[in-house]
Amino acid sequence: MSEIIICKDINFKYNVNFVLKNINFSISQGDFIAFIGPNGGGKSTLAKILLGLLKPTSGSIIYPNVTLFSKNSLIGYTPQDTGINKDFPIQAFDVVLMGFLQKSRFGYKITKNDRLEALDIMQKLEIENLKYRAIGSLSGGQRQRVMIARALCGKPKLLIFDEPTSNIDMLTQKEIYKLLKQININHTIILISHDISNLSEYVNKVLFINNEIVDFDSFKNKLGIYGRFYEEINRKNKG
Known part of the structure; x- marks a missing residue:
């Protein structure tokens, strides 16, 4: 799958405090990526940088195929608070x-x-x-x-959903995830969540963000449930 967004050395701070440090990753067409991690770890801030709502303090975002993000092909976004x-x-x-x-x-x-x-x-x-x-x-x-x-x-090429199942019962959560999986056939998706229950069977890639992107292979024993979630995604992709 071809890369549609490449993030290189992204840093962002509010006032003097860095919320994101040395963020490096890429998004490929057709991905269903989960941004997971604790509250306050910078997941939503990173999404806003991708959307252009915030400008990184340093670093760059590269669009290998700029036509995907032209005026007539914007990124679709569902914010965290839909109340x-x-x-x-x-x-x-x-x-x-x-x-x-x-x-x-x-x-x-x-x-x-x-x-x-x-x-x-x-x-x-x-x-x-x-x-x-x-x-x-x-x-x-x-x-x-x-x-x-x-x-x-x-008809956006990339969709970003920030906590789309917050304050929704478990059965409805599964319905929303199944719906997003269907949408993923034609759209690249980033889903932001700190609750990873029922999520592993739908996504194909996961980034653990806690002010920086944490290396699962090095820290999975310290990451508890997040580490097990990562291993489950790996097993699914290899199978």
Whole structure:
């Protein structure tokens, strides 16, 4: 598989404290990568750097095929906190359509084709019946599917999901993971999580991030459950 993003010597700090140090890794087309590690380890910060929301203090991000990340092929992103004010008057379909919003000379504009594509995505994710439901009235799993649909708008080549199963029951977590695995057929995925239960059967690569990328082979005996998770991924890939 061809590399689509290469991170070289990425460092990032807030004020004087480094959150990320000497980050080196690559993402290949078709990967399903898990960023795992403790809270505060820098997983979400690294995702924001990939998205261009934050600029690294030093280091570089290389895009071997820049056309994959052109104006018409952005990275899809679902943030960690999808909690929405239940009284906020917006329908699920309108939330999905936000995935198309790009600023232009004439402000923000949604086209007829955008609406058709958004509806098609909702149908594929089996949430078309939620189209006119208020987003605040949906269950956690339903709301997460809506946010995934929003991320898929515009046919992005890379999708980043930050804790997509937080505050969701175990059964719904498995449903979301299965859905992401289906999406992975056509999209490269980064999934950020500190909870690795049920995750190993879906991802093909894992990075343990705790301010830096930890070498599993050297520290797996000290990493406990994370080390066992890494070995399970290795066994699956070799099998």
